[in-house]
Amino acid sequence: MGAGGQEPLLARTVGRVRRLFFTGGEYVHRGDVLAKLYNYTFVVAPRDGFLGPCEIAAGQYLTPTTQVTTISRRHLLVVVCPPGNTRPARVRVGDSVSVWVATRPTRVASGSLAALDLSELPGTWTVLLKPGAPFRIGEQAIVRRRLPPPLAAVVSVEVNQGPDPK
Secondary structure, three states: OOOOOOEEOOOOOOOOEEEOOOOOOOOOOOEEEEEEOOOOOEOOOOOOEEEEEOOOOOOEOOOOOOOOEEOOOOOOOOEOOOOOOOOOOOOOOEEEEEEEEOOOEEEEEEEEEEEEEEOOOOEEEEEEEEHHHHHHHHEEEEEEEOOOOOOOOOOOOHHOOOOOOO
């Protein structure tokens, strides 16, 4: 799992770290506090995205150019994987898929198939997941195509009771 590459997230402030409020791989929103400093200033997330590994520690002195972590270029998780046992002819870009991690099989997220590369069989799927997906960057994902719900038919029945008795 990834999120379109990473960029450095710099402290942009000066001071000694009092407390950290994040772990690598989690999703943050713009303005979320990542670290509190002893001089009552904060390191905050500059935008929505997934964080890389923490590169600072409590007690460390920060300068504006200290790299705190990395942040993803995209705010969506991207899963690139082989298609499992589903035949490529049965999937199309835009199809709904279910994604989970083997260590937490009950935490399933829905996504959509963004790209399908069949240049080398068995091919690869690229799936976009929304920010609330319960995964971390770098985890190995399992992806399966979600089957559409069965079609429902509405049947109307007309009952002919003959002429109206008057």
